[in-house]
Amino acid sequence: MKRTVTKAKLIEHLDADLSRELKAILLYMWCHSMAFGIRGHELREILAPEIHDEIKHVQFLADKIIALGGTPRFVVPEFKRPTAIREMLEYALSIEREAVQAYAERVDEASDLGETALQVKLEELITEETEHLELLQRLVKGLSPEQ
Ligand SMILES: [Fe+2]
Ligand SMILES: [Fe+2]
Structure with missing residues (x-):
């Protein structure tokens, strides 16, 4: 089987995934504290x-990076701090989209390296992120034009 990714690259990519998850957590905590009104x-x-x-995704990724022989860096990326509900939702949506796409790539990499358990778990992550994505899409769809 032709390998397109090394284990070191996979670890690096999982670490970038972990950073994106940290960004999602902080953005959601920001939105949680700054969403006002009935919609909020x-x-x-x-x-x-x-x-x-x-x-839970961060915990999984950190443990998996260690199991693969790496060390998670826990780098927190810059993130915007939207104050309008629409901006909050659309920004969150973009992060969930990135997550689905990244985990789809990671599934291929795990498969290339014969990391079957990781591959299956990443597929579960795709399911969860897709649920987040579709929920956010429903919320954006229901916003009135002035929101
Ligand atoms: Fe996630
Ligand atoms: Fe998510």
Whole structure:
């Protein structure tokens, strides 16, 4: 089987995934504290379990990087701090889209390296991030033009 990725590259990519998850957690915590009004109240209720999901993703990625022989760096990327509900949702949506795409690439890399358990777990992550993505899409769709 022709390998297109090395184990070191996979570790590096998983570490970048971990950073993106940290960004998602901080963005969601920002939105959770800064979403006001009735819509904001709904958003808070929706984001609370998502924050929990993203924390679990960080834990999984950190443990997996270590299992593969690496060390997670826990680099926190810069992130925007939107104050309008629409901006919050659209920014969150873009991060979830990135996550789905990144994990799809990671599935191929894990498969190339014969890391079957990782591949299966990454497919689960794709399912969870897609659920986040579709929920956010529904919320954006329901916003009135002035929001
Ligand atoms: Fe995540
Ligand atoms: Fe997510």
